[in-house]
Amino acid sequence: MENVRNVVIIGSGCAGHTAALYTGRANLKPLIIEGHEAGGQLSLTTLVENFPGFPEGIQGPELIENMRKQATRFGAEYKLGHVTSADLSKRPFTLQFGKETVQARTLIIASGASARWLGLPHEQALIGHGVSSCATCDGFFFSGKEISVIGGGDSAMEEAIFLTRFATKVTLVHRSSQFRASKIMLDRAKHHQKIQFLTDTVVEDVLDVSQKEVTALKLRDVKTQRVWDFPTSAMFLGIGHIPNAKIFEGQLDMDQDGYLKTKDYVFTRVEGVYACGDVQDRRYRQAITASGSGCMAALEAEKYLEQQGIE
Ligand code: NDP
Numbered sequence: 001m002e003n004v005r006n007v008v009i010i011g012s013g014c015a016g017h018t019a020a021l022y023t024g025r026a027n028l029k030p031l032i033i034e035g036h037e038a039g040g041q042l043s044l045t046t047l048v049e050n051f052p053g054f055p056e057g058i059q060g061p062e063l064i065e066n067m068r069k070q071a072t073r074f075g076a077e078y079k080l081g082h083v084t085s086a087d088l089s090k091r092p093f094t095l096q097f098g099k100e101t102v103q104a105r106t107l108i109i110a111s112g113a114s115a116r117w118l119g120l121p122h123e124q125a126l127i128g129h130g131v132s133s134c135a136t137c138d139g140f141f142f143s144g145k146e147i148s149v150i151g152g153g154d155s156a157m158e159e160a161i162f163l164t165r166f167a168t169k170v171t172l173v174h175r176s177s178q179f180r181a182s183k184i185m186l187d188r189a190k191h192h193q194k195i196q197f198l199t200d201t202v203v204e205d206v207l208d209v210s211q212k213e214v215t216a217l218k219l220r221d222v223k224t225q226r227v228w229d230f231p232t233s234a235m236f237l238g239i240g241h242i243p244n245a246k247i248f249e250g251q252l253d254m255d256q257d258g259y260l261k262t263k264d265y266v267f268t269r270v271e272g273v274y275a276c277g278d279v280q281d282r283r284y285r286q287a288i289t290a291s292g293s294g295c296m297a298a299l300e301a302e303k304y305l306e307q308q309g310i311e
Helices: 014-025 040-044 060-073 135-142 154-163 183-190 287-307
Strands: 004-010 031-033 077-079 083-087 093-097 100-109 113-115 146-150 169-173 195-198 201-207 216-221 227-231 235-237 241-243 273-275
Touching (some): 004 093, 004 287, 014 100, 031 100, 040 060, 100 287, 146 154, 154 169, 169 201
Parallel strands (some): 004 031, 169 195
Antiparallel strands (some): 083 093, 093 100, 113 241, 201 216, 216 227
16 A cells, blocks of 8 residues: 555646645645646636735736645645546545556545637637637737637636737627626726627637638627628637536536535545535636635545544
């Protein structure tokens, strides 16, 4: 049993790093398996203005890097890799990532959520050629161009505002005229000179795969059913996220959208397995709440190990 880890954490966003910091300080030498999108959603964002302690705000990637440094100082070990299977039926739990297998006495699932796609006929073929879910990553490539952002929540507003740094014009396309975005973000976007809104409009497809670049969106007005080609150089998606919990199907409880269900904040139905952050939180989804639940998961893992006589 030498190779058995006290704590394995899946995911390296705010929840994972915070769990790593707490279990690290408890001397439990946590192993963090980072996942495909190391750093989580914060590493794809720009200025974070609502994480307490930074009166001027802080860049998302810097905040996440600070969290990693802080956890590493207390003995957290990070490994690149994506967990492809997990067996929670036997103790210690077994996880597979890449060619490696690791066993864990406790497991903290902090695997977050990934960008949602529209599912258009030519969307996937044009990813990297004008279709993107990450304004911070790809916005620069569209300097001096007219581009589109899809969605009506805070992500879409944030992307649209950010993209005005590069684009000559940003068109925000939203399927209704009701917005989930907070008033402050919506107002900022609405009052921005470079942003125009197209509401009650859905995207039917993205063109033009034969040219290997985005040239237009096929749009439909849901009120009039008019369909037209809207010229644009890029389509950025800001339509929400899907929880990364598929590998736990059949082993842990999930809601209809695949979010892990937890009891008393972070407990799953398997003793010693905790879930925190966006993989279990469809309601708040904030950096600070993800960090908070990462802390709770860590404290519960610590308590559980102590009850098992493992210090
Ligand atoms: P939301 O779930 O809030 O919004 C998703 C948006 O995408 C909705 O407008 C929804 O439309 C639209 N949408 C979903 N699926 C489709 C589809 N298939 N076709 C067209 N439109 C679609 O997600 P967000 O990612 O915007 O925000 C998630 C959370 O993160 C929120 O709590 C938000 O406040 C927070 N956040 C905060 C930020 C900040 O404060 N700086 C920045 C980014 C996010 P409809 O309304 O019609 O369902």
